[in-house]
Amino acid sequence: SYPLRVKLVDVGPRDGLQNEKQLVPAAVKIELVHRLQAAGLKEIEVTSFVSPKWVPQMADNAEVMAGIARQPGVRYSVLTPNLKGFEAALLSKPDEIVVFGSASEAFSQKNINCSMAESIDRFAPVVAAAREAGIFVRGAMSCTVGCPYEGEIAPERVDYLAGLMKGIGVQHVGVADTIGVGTPLKVQRAVEATLKHFDINQVSGHFHDTYGQALANSLICLQMGVWQFDTSVAGLGGCPYAKGATGNVATEDVVYMLHGMGIETGIDLDQLINAGQFISDYLGRPSNSRAGKALFTK
Ligand code: HMG
Ligand code: MG
Numbered sequence: 677s678y679p680l681r682v683k684l685v686d687v688g689p690r691d692g693l694q695n696e697k698q699l700v701p702a703a704v705k706i707e708l709v710h711r712l713q714a715a716g717l718k719e720i721e722v723t724s725f726v727s728p729k730w731v732p733q734m735a736d737n738a739e740v741m742a743g744i745a746r747q748p749g750v751r752y753s754v755l756t757p758n759l760k761g762f763e764a765a766l767l768s769k770p771d772e773i774v775v776f777g778s779a780s781e782a783f784s785q786k787n788i789n790c791s792m793a794e795s796i797d798r799f800a801p802v803v804a805a806a807r808e809a810g811i812f813v814r815g816a817m818s819c820t821v822g823c824p825y826e827g828e829i830a831p832e833r834v835d836y837l838a839g840l841m842k843g844i845g846v847q848h849v850g851v852a853d854t855i856g857v858g859t860p861l862k863v864q865r866a867v868e869a870t871l872k873h874f875d876i877n878q879v880s881g882h883f884h885d886t887y888g889q890a891l892a893n894s895l896i897c898l899q900m901g902v903w904q905f906d907t908s909v910a911g912l913g914g915c916p917y918a919k920g921a922t923g924n925v926a927t928e929d930v931v932y933m934l935h936g937m938g939i940e941t942g943i944d945l946d947q948l949i950n951a952g953q954f955i956s957d958y959l960g961r962p963s964n965s966r967a968g969k970a971l972f973t974k
Contacts, residue, residue, distance in 0.1 A: 679903035681940040685880070686712050686927050687721040688955070689740070690755065692912025694724065694733050696959065702736040704958055706743040711951035712909060713747045716943040717927075721774070721906070724755030725765040731916060741768035753814065757788050757795075762802045766809065773806050775799040775846065776816040779833040780823035783854070787818065787917040792837065800844040807845060815846035816882065820866040821858035824918045835869040842873040849874055850906055853893065855921040856886030860896040867900055880904035883925050885911060885964075890925030891933060898939075905930060910952035911964025926965030928952055945971070 689705050689712075705723075712720055722744070728735035737754065744752065753772035756762040765773060777795045778784040784792050799815075806813050819826075820834045834851070841849050851866050858866070863881070870879050881897040882905070883890035894905055907930045913923030931943050949968045956963040963969055 678898050678937060678939060679901065681903065681942075682898070682934050683719065683904045684717065684927060684930060684941055684943065685719040685721055685753070685904070685906045686717045686909055687882075687906045687924060688712070688909040688912045688927070690721040690723050690734070691906070691915070691924055692908040692910070692955075694731055695913060695916050696733055699733060700958070702739040702743060704955075705736070705740045708909070708951065708955050709740075709744050709752075711947070711954055713750050715947035715951050716941070717948075718749060718942065719751045719753065719772075721753045721755075722770075724757075725761035726755060726757055738764065738768055741770070751812075755816075756802055756806075758798045759801055759805070762805060770811060772812040772814055773802070774814045774816055774850075775802055775841075776818060777837055777841065778818040778823075778854075779829050779837045780819040780826045782825035783819045783823050783917065786825065787915070792840070796840045796844060799841075799846075803845045807847075813845065813847050815841040815849045816852055817841065817849055817870070818852050818854045818915075820851050820870075821853050821862045822855055824855050824921070831865040831869040834866045835872055838870045838873040848878045848880065848904075850880045850882040852882035852906075853884055853890075854915055855918050856884035856890060858883070858893055859889055860892050863893040864896050864900065867897060867902065876901045877903075880906060882906040884913070884915075884921050884923065885925045886920070886922045891929060894925060894930060895933070909948065909965075910956050910968060912955065912959075923964055926952070926963070926968060928963075928965040928968040928971075932967035
């Protein structure tokens with residue numbers, strides 16, 4: 677059996693745009709968020725409070741957060757790798773923050789310049805401060821099936837990381853296939869390892885689509901009862917520290933699949949496709965969403 681309703685978090689403005697070489701103006705990012713909420717997205721990952729030297733595209737984080745006309749019932753999340761990022765983020769009043777760790781040591785070093793153990797030490801005060809402030813805390817777990825530097829990642833690594841995340845008070849974790857190398861049974865094992873520490877209602881899937889496996893990986897998660905996914909409008913994205921990895925699974929494609937299965941999302945596919953076309957036009961290339969390309973008219 678499948679969940680009757682699925683919640684999608686559009687990570688396009690953050691995961692989608694962070695890897696763009698050309699700086700995208702804050703106004704365009706804000707317009708994208710507005711179009712996503714108009715399409716019915718109830719959760720949007722807007723930006724990250726990371727070092728502007730590392731990820732220049734996210735340097736306008738506060739400006740983007742300040743420019744959003746917030747809609748009641750919509751939750752806005754941001755990435756915060758350390759206390760410095762959290763303190764800056766706090767001024768923007770996010771509904772949710774995301775700490776991000778990795779099941780691979782090498783990726784942890786490349787992405788956030790510290791070991792897994794050090795990352796947990798940095799996250800712990802962030803999690804405590806966020807919960808104190810009444811802000812929900814999500815943990816992203818990168819490289820849960822494969823790593824660009826270490827190759828295949830065993831489920832035991834995911835088990836270990838999920839346990840550490842749980843131990844510092846993270847309330848929800850995303851099982852990420854950062855470079856999109858996973859196939860359904862490997863993803864299933866990563867999710868099973870996570871479920872040793874988190875309830876099914878506290879786990880989401882975050883699948884990049886490099887090898888075209890992300891829908892299949894999402895489907896097996898649905899079969900396991902997972903009902904929350906991170907997706908990216910127009911299939912935007914990639915991580916600057918994961919060379920060759922393409923964007924997240926396109927929100928449009930996931931919505932098309934879910935609606936076709938009779939699963940509710942609360943999202944208007946036509947409006948979503950228009951949002952995807954808006955950002956693709958701005959970036960000057962075709963949408964990476966198959967459903968978006970098939971259904972776009974005008
Ligand atoms: P570091 O250099 O180790 O940090 O970077 P540091 O504490 O030694 O500080 C060095 C400098 O950075 C100092 O500035 C700090 O003030 C500054 P300086 O004195 O040299 O002028 N700094 C900051 N500035 C702004 N905001 C901050 C901040 N922290 C320190 N929060 C750090 C550590 C984590 C900051 C750095 O490695 C970084 O920013 N990395 C970028 C990571 C990133 O954004 N990656 C992409 C997102 S994760 C992702 O895409 C995966 C995900 O989608 C799931 C998946 O698919 O796997 C979530
Ligand atoms: Mg990602």
